[in-house]
Amino acid sequence: MKLLEYKAHEVFHEYEVPSIKGFTVSTPEELERVDGKLEYPVVIKAQVQTGNRGKAGGIKFAENRDQLLKQGAEILGMSIKGLEVKRIFITEKVNIDKEMYLSFTMDRKTKLGVLIFSPEGGVDINEIVEKNPEKVAKVILPAGEEIDDFTLQYVIDKTGLKQSYHDEFKNICKKLYRMYVHYDCLLAEINPLVITSEGHLKALDGKVDIDDNALYRHPNVKEFRDEITENPLVLQARGFDFLYIPIKDRGNIGVISNGSGMIMSSIDLISKRGMEVTCALDLGGGATADRIQEALKIVASNPQVDTIFINIFGGITRCDEIAEGVQQSIDEIDTNRLVIRLEGTNKEKGLQIIRNIGGNIELVDGLYEGVDALAEGMNK
Amino acid sequence: MKLLEYKAHEVFHEYEVPSIKGFTVSTPEELERVDGKLEYPVVIKAQVQTGNRGKAGGIKFAENRDQLLKQGAEILGMSIKGLEVKRIFITEKVNIDKEMYLSFTMDRKTKLGVLIFSPEGGVDINEIVEKNPEKVAKVILPAGEEIDDFTLQYVIDKTGLKQSYHDEFKNICKKLYRMYVHYDCLLAEINPLVITSEGHLKALDGKVDIDDNALYRHPNVKEFRDEITENPLVLQARGFDFLYIPIKDRGNIGVISNGSGMIMSSIDLISKRGMEVTCALDLGGGATADRIQEALKIVASNPQVDTIFINIFGGITRCDEIAEGVQQSIDEIDTNRLVIRLEGTNKEKGLQIIRNIGGNIELVDGLYEGVDALAEGMNK
C-alpha cells in the first residue's frame, strides 16, 4: 500500500524524521483554518496516487491568504489523470541549498533491507544511478531493528557528505530505518532529502509503501487503503477477498482463475496468440458458488471485457462450486463469450452443471484448448 | 562478584522480581527505624560472604520490637567464621507452602545461558539433581535479551508445575532472565523460590554473581565489591591491579608470576614435589619496578609465607623492571628465601641487577630449576 504524500509525512512525524510542516485539507472551508499556521509563501499539493502532479497543475504556491483560499479551492476541484483530488497538502515553502536522496527498501537478491543514499537527489533514483553511479551508496543491512553506526559512517565516507551534516544525517537514517522496520515497509524513501538554507536536513517529499500482508499490524494506515485505491473494480473485488488485476487499457478478454501462477500462464498463452487480456481476477483457493457469482459480475462489469475465460485447476477449489457460481450469475452478465475450463476436484459434477446451463458457454478440456477456442472465436 | 543477600534482593526489586520485603541495617540505632515497617514476626539475617549462617547463630526471629532490637544488636556484634557482621537484613517472615529452585547461569559446553528449574528447592541444586533428576528442567537458551514463552511452557510441562502458578512463574522467569542479562550475571539464582500460603510465588533467598569484567557497566554494585572482599591482601593487590589468589591455608610458599597459566604451572610443579603454595600473585603484563615492589610486599606480608618464588617469562614484562622491583623492596621484606627465575625481554640486564643486590637471593635458570631449588632448600 503506497501512502499518499500527506500520510507519508504523518508517519515521518510519528517517527521523528525531520520533515516539513504541513496541513491536510479536504474541503475549501477548511482552508481558512490553515491560514496563519504557516508562514507564507506556502505550497499547495494535490494528493492523488499518480506522478507528475506538477505538470497537471496539481502543485501551486500561495503568497498570502487570498491566494491560499483561491488556489486551494481550485486544486480541490480538479481531477488529475482522471483521479478526483479529494485532499490537498499545504506546507511551508523551504529554502533549499541542496537536494539529496535517501531510501530503505528490500533487496530481493540478498533478502535483506538495503539503504540507498545519494547526495544528488530530487529526481528518480534510477536516473541518479545512471548519471552519477559513484555518488550512490548502496548498503545491504543485516536483519534487525536498528542500523549500526559504522554502516552510516561508511555511507558518509563513501559519498563525501560534509562533516557538519553527519549528526543530522545519522539521526534521520536511524529514525527512517526504525520506521521502515516497524511499519513493515517495502519502501521508505525521502526524495528530496533537502539541506535547507539554514543548514538543516529535512524530508521534503517521501514515498512510503507498506506491505499489504502486514496491514493488520497498522490499523492507523489500513483504513486509508481503500481511499487511495482508485479503481472501483479492485475495491469491489477486495470486498470479496479477490484480487482484481488491471492488465491493459486495451484488450477485450477477462481472465478468472484460482491462483496467481495460473493467471500469469493464461495471460502469457493468450498474449502469445495475439489476443489481449484487459483484466484478471484471482479467486484464491476454495471459493464458493456465491463468491464466484460475484467474481463473474465484477469482471463482466468492466466495459472493455467482451470475453471471459474461466480457467480452473481445482485442488481446494471445487469445480461444482465454480459451475454453480456460473449458473447463478449467467443471467446477470452480458458478456459476449464465456469460455470455461474445469479440472480437478469434482470436475465431472461441474461439467454436468455447465452442460445443463446450455446457452453459448464454450466448455473446453485443458488450458491449451481454452486458448485455442478463444483464438478461433476471435478469427471468426 | 557475588552479591550479599540484601544486595541481591535490591537488584531483584529493581527488575521487579517478586521477592520478600526487607530492610538493611548496619548499626543498632537503625533497628528502631525498621520497627513498624514490617509485620511481626520478622527474620534477622547476618550479611556475610559465607554459608551456614544459621548454624552459627546468624539467623534469628523476632516476635516484637524488643526482640528485634535485642537480637538485631546481638547479630550486629557477632563475627561468623572470622568475618565481622557489618550488616543485617531484616525481612518479613513468609508462610511457605512449598520451596522451589530457579536459576540462570552459563553453560560452558554450549557457551549459552541455561535455565534450571525444579519444583523441589531449598537445598543445594546439586543435591536436588542427585535426589530428583526427573524433577529438574535444564534448558539451554539462545543468545538474546528475552526468554521465549514456549521455552517456559516446556519447563512447566516438563516439571508439572500447577496451572495456577503458570503466569507468576513465567513472569518471574522473564524478569529474572532480563536481570541476568542486563546485570552481566554469571549466576542469578532464586533458592528457595517459594509458594506462599496465599498462593503466590516469591524469591525468598537469592544468589547473584556478576561478571567482574563487566562491573564497569554496573557502578551501583561495583562500589560494594571491596566491602565484600574479606581478604585484605586481595584488596591491597586489587589496588595495584594485581590478582592475589589465596591457595591453601597451610603451606609456606608464595608464588609471583606474570600470567595465569604460569602461576598454575608453578603451583602444579611445586605441589608435585610435595611442597605447598599458600598464595600466588599474578602481575599481569608489563608491570613496572614500582608496582613489582608493591607485589613483593603484599605477598611477603602474608605471615604464612616464608619463601617467595618469582617466576617470570617476560614478553611485555621486562626482566630488568622485575629486578629493579626486587632491589627496591629487598629491605622491606623479611622472607626467609627468595628464589628468582627470569626469562625473556631484557633477561641479562635483569640478572645483572639481581646479582648486584647480592644477599641470599637464589637465581635460577628455568622453571624446573627453580622448583628444584625450592625442593632442595626444603630438604635442608
Add this chain to the structure above:
Amino acid sequence: MSFFVDENTRLIVQGITGREGTFHTEQMQQYGTNVVAGVTPGKGGTEVLGVPVYNTVREAMERHEANASVLFVPPKFLYGAAYEAIMSGVPLVMTIAEGTPVHDMLKLHHLAKEKGVQLIGPNSFGVISPGKAKAGFMAHRIFSKGRVGVMSRSATNCYETVFLLKNAGIGQSTVVGVGGDMIPGSTFVDVLPFYEKDPDTDVVIMIGEIGGSEEELAAEYIKKYVTKPVIALIAGKNAPKDTSMGHAGAIVSPDGEGSAESKEEKLRAAGVHIAESTEDILRIVKTLV
C-alpha cells in the same frame, strides 16, 4: 531415495487442532505420512486423529524424535510458529500460509540459514514425494511416483504440469513448493543440490515466474554445479510492470528488475531448457526421459 519427506519422515503438525490442520493431517495420514505429533499451545495433552498434541515443539521433538514439521497456522502466527520450530531444533520446517508479512520472512529466512534449518515456503502447497509421504495441502491424487523432480513458485502451474506429466505416464520423485512470496525460506538454489544428488531424480523442472532474481541465481548455480537436465518455465511474461500479480513475489520492478526476459536469457546461457508453457514442459520432458 527422494528427499525432504519420505518413509523416514517423522512429522510434527503445528496447528493440528485447527480446521485446516486437522483436515490435512487426515489427508497426510491417508497418504501414508507418519504424523508423530501435533503442537497447539494450550491444547497439550489432547489427541487429534490418534496423534498426541503438545504445547511446545520441543516436547514433541523429545518425545517422538520428530525430524520435520509442517505449519498449518494463519499468516499472523507463522512467524511465531516457525521461530519456535527453528529454535527447537527441527531440521526441516515447511510453511503453507499465504499472506505472511515480508519483514517476518526476512527474519525467518536468515535465522533458518544461521541455524542450519531447511525452511520451505510459505505461500506453498508443501512438499510431496509421491507414493511415499506428503507434508502440505497439495491435491495428491494428481501426483504419481517417478523420476522427475519439480520445484515451483506457483501451486497452480505446478498442478497443471504434474497433471500433464501424469497423463503422459511420467511420475515425480520429489515435488517442492518453493512458494510465491517475496522472500521464501528456501530458494531454487537451496533446493537444487538435493535434486542433483538424489539418485531417484533424472530431470528437474523449475517453475519460476517474474519478480526477484531467484531464477538468475539458479542459472548461475546450475552452470557450476548441476549435471542433470533442467527445464524451466517463467510465468508472467505479459504481466504489467510494477503491479502485483497475486503472488507477493511476482512483481517486476519499475526499473525492469525481475523480468521474464532476463531470467530466460540467463537460464538459457546456463544450458537450461526453456519451456513456453506447461504443455511445452511436457514436450521437453518427453525428449529427456
Add this chain to the structure above:
Amino acid sequence: MSFFVDENTRLIVQGITGREGTFHTEQMQQYGTNVVAGVTPGKGGTEVLGVPVYNTVREAMERHEANASVLFVPPKFLYGAAYEAIMSGVPLVMTIAEGTPVHDMLKLHHLAKEKGVQLIGPNSFGVISPGKAKAGFMAHRIFSKGRVGVMSRSATNCYETVFLLKNAGIGQSTVVGVGGDMIPGSTFVDVLPFYEKDPDTDVVIMIGEIGGSEEELAAEYIKKYVTKPVIALIAGKNAPKDTSMGHAGAIVSPDGEGSAESKEEKLRAAGVHIAESTEDILRIVKTLV
C-alpha cells in the same frame, strides 16, 4: 602451508592509532606481516607507519581486499569492534583484550559461527606462523619455523613451551592463542581441523587448563577425526575449587566440573599424550618428531 596468518594475509589492525595498536603494528610489520589498513573511528584519512587509516572496517575491506583483522582495542570496545568486523565480512578476526565481559563474548561467539567467521581470542596473544607472519602481541623472537603446531589457552605456558622447543631446535608451523576466557571465539575443537589438514604440521601441542569442557570436547573430536599425534598439558591441577586463577575460564565449579582429572582421563582415552609440565611436553615431542 600453515594457516590463519601467513604470506597471503592482508591484515587490518583495528585500533591502530592507539598506543598498543601502533606499537604492535610496527612489530608485526617488522616480522613481515602485510598490514594493509588500519581502522579507528574518527581517524579516517590519516596514516600510521605508512598504513592508511579508515573510519570503518567495510571501507578498509573494500579498498584493500583484506582477509583478516586483529583488534588492539580495550575490552570495553572489543564487542563493538569485533561485531563490526564480523558484520563487514572479515573472514578471520583475532582479538587480544583481557577482561572482556562474558555476555559480550557469548553474543560474539555465536554470531561468528552463524556468519561463518573465524573468531580467535580474546585474552590471547594472537596467531603466529613463524617465519611468515604474525597477528597479535606475542614475543616473536622465541618462536621458530618448523612442523609442530601449538594452540594454547595460556600465553605464558605457550611461551615457555615454544622457548623450550626452540632451544631444542624444534620449530612451529602455526601457533594459535585460543585465549584464557570463559567463552573463546574459537575453541580447541574449532582449531584442530586446521592442524589436521595442514601439510606443514606433524604434531599438535594443546595447552589447556582447568575449567570448562573444551579439552573434553577436543578429546571426542580427536578420537573421531584427528590422525596426527596430539600432546596435551592441563595446567591448574593444584588450584583450589571455585576460585578464579586469573584466566576467567580457569575455574573448577563447586561440583567439580572442569577438573584436570576429567580432562586428562578423556584425553588419554582418545590417545592423546598427556604431559605433566612444559618440560614434559618437550620430552614427548622429541619422541614424535
